[in-house]
Amino acid sequence: xxxxxxxxxxxxxxxxxxxxxxxxxxxxxxxxxxxxxxxxxxxxxxxxxxxxxxxxxxxxxxxxxxxxxxxxxxxxxxxxxxxxxxxxxxxxxxxxxxxxxxxxxxxxxxxxxxxxxxxxxxxxxxxxxxxxxxxxxxxxxxxxxxxxxxxxxxxxxxxxxxxxxxxxxxxxxxxxxxxxxxxxxxxxxxxxxxxxxxxxxxxxxxxxxxxxxxxxxxxxxxxxxxxxxxxxxxxxxxxxxxxxxxxxxxxxxxxxxxxxxxxxxxxxxxxxxxxxxxxxxxxxxxxxxxxxxxxxxxxxxxxxxxxxxxxxxxxxxxxxxxxxxxxxxxxxxxxxxxxxxxxxxxxxxxxxxxxxxxxxxxxxxxxxx
Amino acid sequence: xxxxxxxxxxxxxxxxxxxxxxxxxxxxxxxxxxxxxxxxxxxxxxxxxxxxxxxxxxxxxxxxxxxxxxxxxxxxxxxxxxxxxxxxxxxxxxxxxxxxxxxxxxxxxxxxxxxxxxxxxxxxxxxxxxxxxxxxxxxxxxxxxxxxxxxxxxxxxxxxxxxxxxxxxxxxxxxxxxxxxxxxxxxxxxxxxxxxxxxxxxxxxxxxxxxxxxxxxxxxxxxxxxxxxxxxxxxxxxxxxxxxxxxxxxxxxxxxxxxxxxxxxxxxxxxxxxxxxxxxxxxxxxxxxxxxxxxxxxxxxxxxxxxxxxxxxxxxxxxxxxxxxxxxxxxxxxxxxxxxxxxxxxxxxxxxxxxxxxxxxxxxxxxxxxxxx
Numbered sequence: 099x100x101x102x103x104x105x106x107x108x109x110x111x112x113x114x115x116x117x118x119x120x121x122x123x124x125x126x127x128x129x130x131x132x133x134x135x136x137x138x139x140x141x142x143x144x145x146x147x148x149x150x151x152x153x154x155x156x157x158x159x160x161x162x163x164x165x166x167x168x169x170x171x172x173x174x175x176x177x178x179x180x181x182x183x184x185x186x187x188x189x190x191x192x193x194x195x196x197x198x199x200x201x202x203x204x205x206x207x208x209x210x211x212x213x214x215x216x217x218x219x220x221x222x223x224x225x226x227x228x229x230x231x232x233x234x235x236x237x238x239x240x241x242x243x244x245x246x247x248x249x250x251x252x253x254x255x256x257x258x259x260x261x262x263x264x265x266x267x268x269x270x271x272x273x274x275x276x277x278x279x280x281x282x283x284x285x286x287x288x289x290x291x292x293x294x295x296x297x298x299x300x301x302x303x304x305x306x307x308x309x310x311x312x313x314x315x316x317x318x319x320x321x322x323x324x325x326x327x328x329x330x331x332x333x334x335x336x337x338x339x340x341x342x343x344x345x346x347x348x349x350x351x352x353x354x355x356x357x358x359x360x361x362x363x364x365x366x367x368x369x370x371x372x373x374x375x376x377x378x379x380x381x382x383x384x385x386x387x388x389x390x391x392x393x394x395x396x397x398x399x400x401x402x403x404x405x406x407x408x409x410x411x412x413x414x415x416x417x418x419x420x421x422x423x424x425x426x427x428x429x430x431x432x433x434x435x436x437x438x439x440x441x442x443x444x445x446x447x448x449x450x451x452x453x454x455x456x457x458x459x460x461x462x463x464x465x466x467x
Numbered sequence: 468x469x470x471x472x473x474x475x476x477x478x479x480x481x482x483x484x485x486x487x488x489x490x491x492x493x494x495x496x497x498x499x500x501x502x503x504x505x506x507x508x509x510x511x512x513x514x515x516x517x518x519x520x521x522x523x524x525x526x527x528x529x530x531x532x533x534x535x536x537x538x539x540x541x542x543x544x545x546x547x548x549x550x551x552x553x554x555x556x557x558x559x560x561x562x563x564x565x566x567x568x569x570x571x572x573x574x575x576x577x578x579x580x581x582x583x584x585x586x587x588x589x590x591x592x593x594x595x596x597x598x599x600x601x602x603x604x605x606x607x608x609x610x611x612x613x614x615x616x617x618x619x620x621x622x623x624x625x626x627x628x629x630x631x632x633x634x635x636x637x638x639x640x641x642x643x644x645x646x647x648x649x650x651x652x653x654x655x656x657x658x659x660x661x662x663x664x665x666x667x668x669x670x671x672x673x674x675x676x677x678x679x680x681x682x683x684x685x686x687x688x689x690x691x692x693x694x695x696x697x698x699x700x701x702x703x704x705x706x707x708x709x710x711x712x713x714x715x716x717x718x719x720x721x722x723x724x725x726x727x728x729x730x731x732x733x734x735x736x737x738x739x740x741x742x743x744x745x746x747x748x749x750x751x752x753x754x755x756x757x758x759x760x761x762x763x764x765x766x767x768x769x770x771x772x773x774x775x776x777x778x779x780x781x782x783x784x785x786x787x788x789x790x791x792x793x794x795x796x797x798x799x800x801x802x803x804x805x806x807x808x809x810x811x812x813x814x815x816x817x818x819x820x821x822x823x824x825x826x827x828x829x830x831x832x833x834x835x836x837x838x839x840x
Binding site: 265266269270272273274276277280281292297298299317318321333334335336337384403404406407408409410413415424429435 | 703
């Protein structure tokens with residue numbers, strides 16, 4: 099397995115379309131990295147450059163410190179598993195998994211050992227003699243994974259491997275992918291548009307938008323300290339709420355609502371020049387604290403307009419003046435449409451963004467400091 | 468608005484029985500969902516109500532009227548389908564206005580009245596700015612909303628919606644769902660809504676009908692089907708992480724009752740649940756077999772032994788969530804999934820203690836295959 103380093107990597111297509119701009123990131127030997135972003139963000143171009151399927155326009159790609167820009171996919175020894183599992187229909191599952199080993203000139207007994215080992219890990223032992231057509235979608239996807247993994251690649255690349263799976267199958271397949279990674283210690287890069295998928299699996303997530311890496315971090319970093327409004331809004335479902343606010347003091351923001359306004363403490367300080375200015379306040383639906391009554395002057399009132407039960411939880415849609423807010427509460431919290439509720443935000447749950455640049459303000463300060 | 472009643476309706480395609488002796492009634496003004504996997508007979512049921520298909524046997528009523536022999540246009544129902552078949556050469560406005568201009572319509576609207584209705588609906592669905600555009604210049608989400616607006620612009624007796632927001636991406640779906648719920652509340656209309664997505668069914672419905680291979684599994688409010696699933700199938704189809712279904716054997720020892728899952732672990736069940744367990748258990752090869760259902764949030768996991776009923780298992784894998792973790796365990800026949808309240812950093816094969824929250828235990832007959840194969 100290899101460490102992967104991308105240094106100032108660009109992909110510029112004919113006609114000047116800049117699909118990937120100055121990407122810098124790494125994946126440690128044995129690391130699990132997800133590249134996450136909406137369609138058209140450049141994540142697939144990035145993956146294709148790593149795989150050697152796409153020429154790197156500018157910049158360097160290194161495997162274990164060695165430049166691989168000019169190596170083809172085979173020489174890079176990459177294993178790729180795609181969303182659409184192209185299995186060879188006339189071959190048995192055994193033959194499908196063994197296929198990549200044929201070219202390697204391995205002894206038959208070694209091939210057999212490897213195929214059986216990987217089949218066991220993916221629970222395919224019972225179906226090795228069957229043909230792909232007789233397998234369920236989930237099984238076919240596992241065969242596709244097994245085929246990619248069987249030949250000890252330097253890097254394991256997964257491109258939306260679970261997008262077409264049923265939710266129930268996904269949960270188990272995700273666990274299997276994570277387990278295989280932990281067992282084999284494979285360097286894994288996983289591309290997805292699904293934030294839940296990225297969060298579930300990866301140790302480190304690269305968030306991309308319009309060809310540019312927005313932030314690289316652990317789940318905690320991205321979730322609790324998004325560097326800008328895009329990252330804040332892209333991770334989480336329902337998405338983060340954004341409200342208008344005014345910075346009263348470096349550590350205090352006010353939010354207007356109902357007749358008056360409420361002030362909230364921040365977890366850090368905002369630069370002095372923002373004091374008196376308007377900012378965007380971000381708060382996750384899961385972090386809004388709801389009370390049926392007003393307690394002191396720390397709360398803003400809002401009107402419940404829609405309630406959507408979801409089993410363990412429910413989503414309230416409430417209006418704070420003209421702004422629609424989503425609030426996730428436990429199913430046990432009582433609420434009815436037309437009810438006024440009072441909202442409270444804890445300092446550590448409040449995110450502040452510049453209205454123009456959309457950059458996070460609290461985070462930025464603490465970084466500079 | 469009207470009530471819809473379906474009585475002992477059966478519909479077959481050749482040898483396949485798509486809808487098998489189904490009966491239900493959807494009340495006047497109710498948001499009624501039909502939930503099931505593909506092939507369950509959901510769309511066929513909707514088509515039978517719409518009059519697009521005729522039942523082999525059974526009766527369909529809209530209001531007091533038996534409509535079996537009425538063609539679709541005389542049933543006064545509006546439909547929106549997953550595949551939004553908009554008229555490509557019409558503007559968005561004309562697409563939405565189309566049902567208002569239908570020749571079978573009794574009252575004719577003046578152009579001014581028509582515009583008012585179209586604009587009101589379009590504004591409500593957030594497509595008011597797009598009225599002069601052609602469908603091909605819209606995004607998928609916008610098209611779906613145009614299709615919805617077209618179905619909702621007139622006031623039929625019943626709205627029939629077939630996966631109207633299925634194609635939207637996750638973010639858009641959340642907002643479209645809220646919009647739809649708001650619209651339904653505002654109009655107070657009778658809606659029959661077909662979906663395979665349990666979240667849509669729970670979030671939107673007054674009641675949910677769960678269909679499996681043409682047969683009704685359960686009808687109930689969102690709370691009822693979530694908290695009291697009538698079968699392992701219902702338990703499995705509803706819930707973010709699928710409900711764990713674990714097969715076990717009922718064992719008596721020293722006057723206590725245990726459910727033995729594998730040699731390594733058994734769960735003691737409290738006295739007040741024994742009667743229920745005995746009732747559900749089935750004889751199989753001389754053993755009393757029962758299937759345990761428990762949602763991942765009610766599987767407590769800890770490094771410490773929390774109770775006498777705790778059992779120990781090695782971790783298979785740990786997945787992250789924003790504020791929690793999903794920990795999986797490999798059993799002989801299936802996976803057991805637990806959702807923790809806080810993030811944990813356990814390694815694979817590390818042994819941890821598990822507890823099932825007793826009041827959230829379900830007992831089922833085995834009707835769903837959850838094996839690892």
